[in-house]
Amino acid sequence: MDKFEQAFQNKLDNEEKIEPKDWMPEKYRKTLIRQISQHAHSEIVGMLPEGNWITRAPSMRRKIGLLAKVQDEAGHGLYLYSAAETLGIDRAELFDQLHSGIAKYSSIFNYPTISWSDIGAIGWLVDGAAIMNQVMLTRASYGPYARAMVRICKEESFHQRQGYEMMVSLANGTEEQKEMAQDSLNRWWWPSLMMFGPSNAESTHSAQSMAWKIKRKSNDDLRQQFVDVTVPQAEYLGLKIPDDKLKWNEERGHYDFGEINWDEFWEVVKGNGPCNKERLETRVKAHENGAWVREAAMAYSEKLNTAVNHK
Amino acid sequence: MEKKNWPLWEVFLRSRSGLHHVHAGSLHAADSEMALNNARDVYTRRNEGVSIWVIESKNIIANDPSESESFFEPASDKIYRHPTFYEMPNELKHI
Ligand SMILES: [Fe+2]
Numbered sequence: 001m002d003k004f005e006q007a008f009q010n011k012l013d014n015e016e017k018i019e020p021k022d023w024m025p026e027k028y029r030k031t032l033i034r035q036i037s038q039h040a041h042s043e044i045v046g047m048l049p050e051g052n053w054i055t056r057a058p059s060m061r062r063k064i065g066l067l068a069k070v071q072d073e074a075g076h077g078l079y080l081y082s083a084a085e086t087l088g089i090d091r092a093e094l095f096d097q098l099h100s101g102i103a104k105y106s107s108i109f110n111y112p113t114i115s116w117s118d119i120g121a122i123g124w125l126v127d128g129a130a131i132m133n134q135v136m137l138t139r140a141s142y143g144p145y146a147r148a149m150v151r152i153c154k155e156e157s158f159h160q161r162q163g164y165e166m167m168v169s170l171a172n173g174t175e176e177q178k179e180m181a182q183d184s185l186n187r188w189w190w191p192s193l194m195m196f197g198p199s200n201a202e203s204t205h206s207a208q209s210m211a212w213k214i215k216r217k218s219n220d221d222l223r224q225q226f227v228d229v230t231v232p233q234a235e236y237l238g239l240k241i242p243d244d245k246l247k248w249n250e251e252r253g254h255y256d257f258g259e260i261n262w263d264e265f266w267e268v269v270k271g272n273g274p275c276n277k278e279r280l281e282t283r284v285k286a287h288e289n290g291a292w293v294r295e296a297a298m299a300y301s302e303k304l305n306t307a308v309n310h311k
Numbered sequence: 312m313e314k315k316n317w318p319l320w321e322v323f324l325r326s327r328s329g330l331h332h333v334h335a336g337s338l339h340a341a342d343s344e345m346a347l348n349n350a351r352d353v354y355t356r357r358n359e360g361v362s363i364w365v366i367e368s369k370n371i372i373a374n375d376p377s378e379s380e381s382f383f384e385p386a387s388d389k390i391y392r393h394p395t396f397y398e399m400p401n402e403l404k405h406i
């Protein structure tokens with residue numbers, strides 16, 4: 001171990017943050033770029049399934065709440081892209097990786113939002129699962145990533161609450177509304193559990209990420225924590241979680257739950273989920289249609305600068 | 312296809328009067344006016360600031376962290392710059 005590597009390791013051991021210009025192993029840098037950009041892409045692509053419902057929100061209260069939430073997600077994308085850029089990759093390249101399919105984003109956003117109650121379920125379950133992961137990441141060893149997570153976590157809690165509030169109204173509404181809520185829970189439960197990633201034994205990057213203190217908890221631990229806090233919330237709603245094996249285990253002090261369909265997970269990761277194609281096409285189109293705006297703004301700014309310099 | 316990124320800017324916020332501006336994050340913008348407006352829209356959506364500074368990242372000069380030991384060395388052995396260096400009689404108050 002040379003002296004740079006030793007200094008890096010000492011910082012990790014002492015719970016000190018690694019900052020952008022500090023020496024770091026190339027693999028640490030690459031892992032962070034991969035993870036942070038994947039996270040940023042998820043925030044941006046995640047706006048699509050929800051943005052889809054803004055114009056059809058059933059009341060003003062719901063509409064402003066959803067609009068503010070989706071706006072926040074754009075901000076989250078920005079914080080995370082900025083954090084990734086401190087590692088020496090530029091924004092255009094990050095977009096390229098997303099648009100060409102090299103970079104991934106969270107698989108959950110490849111599922112369709114076919115009814116209004118899906119928006120409630122997403123806020124409650126998807127943001128709920130994301131929060132669990134993000135709270136852990138506020139302690140990540142890379143300073144800019146950890147700081148972005150602190151901002152994000154402050155903003156996230158309203159996302160989950162606006163979703164749960166929707167679920168409460170639907171679950172206490174007409175028979176039909178209650179059925180809608182149950183149907184959304186049925187479709188979003190398992191994909192939400194998959195958000196934590198493959199189980200520890202199958203997860204290729206986990207062990208190294210834990211050693212580098214990027215991740216502080218395993219996928220399975222986070223998933224268990226999510227199940228434990230979410231089951232009582234479903235019970236309060238009077239809805240049934242679609243898992244016959246779900247049962248409180250007195251001895252473990254946790255809920256036992258059924259086997260996740262990992263074949264489905266890997267299929268969606270590979271690009272064969274219900275909406276992969278549509279999501280990516282929408283992003284690419286938005287980026288291409290915005291090109292002239294970006295160019296015009298830059299041309300305008302250059303013109304202003306020349307005018308100033310010639311004075 | 313366009314190759315150029317909009318320039319990168321650093322954003323500093325004063326959260327309320329009486330406090331220093333503190334670094335809040337960064338963003339891309341074509342010019343300073345856009346940088347200010349975007350900084351407002353992303354970094355102060357919940358009244359996090361009463362004043363914003365933006366500066367193009369390339370204009371910030373920073374010390375090299377790999378040389379920070381020698382860079383900050385002049386201060387490390389000057390314990391006489393701290394009040395605890397000086398011995399005061401025990402019975403004395405308010406000093
Ligand atoms: Fe988010």
Ligand SMILES: [Fe+2]
Pocket residue numbers: 073127156159
């Ligand atoms: Fe969110």
